Amino acid sequence: MLVRGYFACAVLAALAAPLIATAQGFPSKPVRIIVPLEPGGAVDIAARNLSPRMQEFLGQPVIIENRSGAARQIGTLSVARAAPDGYTILFTIGSAHVLSLFSYKNLPYHPIRDFTPITSVADTIVAISARLDFPAGNVREMIDYAKRSPGKVSYGHTGRGGFAHLSMEQIRLLAGIDITDIPFKGGGPMAINLVGGQLDTGVLPLASVMSQLRAGKIKALAILGTQRFKGLPDVPAVSEQVPGFEMLVGSGTWAYGPAGMQPAVVARLHDALAKAIRSPEVSQKIEAGGEIPNGELPAEMAAEIESVAKIGAKLMKLAGVQPE
Numbered sequence: 001m002l003v004r005g006y007f008a009c010a011v012l013a014a015l016a017a018p019l020i021a022t023a024q025g026f027p028s029k030p031v032r033i034i035v036p037l038e039p040g041g042a043v044d045i046a047a048r049n050l051s052p053r054m055q056e057f058l059g060q061p062v063i064i065e066n067r068s069g070a071a072r073q074i075g076t077l078s079v080a081r082a083a084p085d086g087y088t089i090l091f092t093i094g095s096a097h098v099l100s101l102f103s104y105k106n107l108p109y110h111p112i113r114d115f116t117p118i119t120s121v122a123d124t125i126v127a128i129s130a131r132l133d134f135p136a137g138n139v140r141e142m143i144d145y146a147k148r149s150p151g152k153v154s155y156g157h158t159g160r161g162g163f164a165h166l167s168m169e170q171i172r173l174l175a176g177i178d179i180t181d182i183p184f185k186g187g188g189p190m191a192i193n194l195v196g197g198q199l200d201t202g203v204l205p206l207a208s209v210m211s212q213l214r215a216g217k218i219k220a221l222a223i224l225g226t227q228r229f230k231g232l233p234d235v236p237a238v239s240e241q242v243p244g245f246e247m248l249v250g251s252g253t254w255a256y257g258p259a260g261m262q263p264a265v266v267a268r269l270h271d272a273l274a275k276a277i278r279s280p281e282v283s284q285k286i287e288a289g290g291e292i293p294n295g296e297l298p299a300e301m302a303a304e305i306e307s308v309a310k311i312g313a314k315l316m317k318l319a320g321v322q323p324e
Contacts, residue, residue: 026265030061032088033255036075038068042205042289046121046253047091049285053276058268072096073108080109084116084260086269094120094250095163098308102316103161105323112309115256117301118266119273122291124252125206125231126164126224128155128238131197132217139171139222140241142201146177153179156190156202161321163251164203166312167224167238169319174244194218205251206232207290224251246311249304252291266298 031054033047044066051062067075072092082088101111109115128139136142146153157164160183172179182199184190187208193199194209195217203224212218213232223229226239226247239245255273257266274295276282283293296304 024264026086026268027058027060029087030063031058031086031269032063032065033091034075034079034088035064035066035091036068036072037066037092039066042124042207042291043091043093043253045289046286046291049282050121050273050276053279053282054272057272057275071100071104073100073104077108079256079258080114082258084258084262086257086261086265088258089118089269090115090256091121091253092256093163094252094254094304095248095308095312096250097254097256098250098305099161099163099166099312099316101309102313102321103323112305114259116259116261116266117298117305118255118257119270119277119298120250120294120296120301120304121253121255121273121277122286122294123249124291125229126167126203126251127206127209127229127232127235128168128201128203128221128224129194129209129213129218130201130221131194131199132219133197134200134219136221137219138236138241139238142221143171143175143177143242146175146179150178151180153177154182154200155179156182156184156193156199158184158187158190161316161319163248164224165321166315166319167248168203170245170315171238171242173318174242191218205290210290248308248311248315250308252294254301270298 035044035047037043047064051064054062067078076090076092079088079090097111100107136145155168157168159165165181187204190202190204191209191212194202195212209218213220220232220235222236222238225237228235228237277293277295286293
């Protein structure tokens, strides 16, 4: 038995040796960041802001590849199918990636099982904004107005079953109000309709409407979350005015690898990303874009993924969203 046990241990050690050597030598070639979205968006900008410092910390080139299409599925699938060696990673919208589990019937990958969490790059500050002459100055007043005028208050979002839609549906259900959701193909058209007065309220990243807010063309009713934003200290958080509101995290950029990555490789990538995120020049760029730098540990990100899946599944059901 001792001989057999020794032999088994020797076999396991022999099998593990190449993996350990691979992890210790990582990286030995360029690392690719796949962005499943068009260039110029928040995720793409985050990747391009981080890549120079990542190269410095990894000692290898970091290449950004935009592979958009099919609601992020083309680029995301390429990472799911990549070798789990750390040389191909995904930058995507955190909550949208997880919620796609409930939004689509025939995804070619599993958003949770087929990926390895690395870190949350940044958290996007999202605001509920309103046309300038909307007869409410905050969410509490919006709720009161909606109760007096059922069905007359509209809100814009960029996709049913997404972060913005589910957050507003949660407010609707908790407050017991009748408001109308209007989907837009992008934040730009939504902002134009807010400024023009055709839309009552809309959920948008704060960075994309800050110029209109400062110019007095629209107003902010609330920060969509549990804390106020230091740049707009007088604007309340939704949780202050809607008891029972559960925040869907993951509004910003999350970094994943394929499933099955070695812990040592994950740790190496996380270390490089976290150092890049927290470097003064990168963190300042992230904050200037209306986001909060993060860099959390993979285990912390995994807990957030579980939270998004749990809350998202409940909200999808309550909002009556059916997978496409």
